[in-house]
Amino acid sequence: MAIFRTGRTIGSDRTPERAVLGDDGRWRLTWLPELPLTRDQAVAGLRLDEILSDPTLVDSRVAIAEAATCADRIGIIVEQAVIRLWKRTLTSLALCAVAMTRMGLKRAG
Template identity: 50%
Template sequence: MNVHTTEWTMISDISPESAYRTTGSGEAVWLLSWLPDRLLTREQALAGMELDEILSDPHGVHDRDVQSEATKRADAVGIDWEQAVILLSKRILARLRQHSGEDDAAAGEPVTTRRTFRSRRISMHPSGPPRVFG
């Protein structure tokens, strides 16, 4: 897996999806960019990021071992792997629509420093919490 984690974020080398730590009910909880309405533990968020990476690799489509790993991680997050495929596919389509109508560079921000999460822009800082704009 290519998930890079810090105390506040989880990002992938092969997927634009991410996870962010926040606080809920006074405790640290995690949110996945592709499953923003579900509060998760750190372990669940990591499983969700790994699930995204597994499903992002077209070579594993017909591999039973890969499907088994996807099922385990989906179970850890509390969803069916088929539901994850649908949610991630919708995110891909939304990004394609967004990029066809709006160029990030034209907005004055480098693509590498801009991520959209729950209708807010977040600048990622590996050494601390993400900065939220908007």
């Protein structure tokens, strides 16, 4: 995991999601924007995303326990995070399909 911070953004090298510092001094995750967070909570939210996005961790009890701890730090349960991140993935895929169609590209398969 490599979490990085630039001015008003916290990101990860393993996920496209970010945390952005708002004008109110609170951080907001791109996948959970309605929840204002501290910097430590924002990092926990990114780590949670990293864990849930890594298919090699699906059978790791240690990773699942860490995911639960990260979710608890930001005030949600793991299942909520899974649903939120899955919906963002589906939205991104749909937007890519629309863009490809508009550019005249065909879908593979």
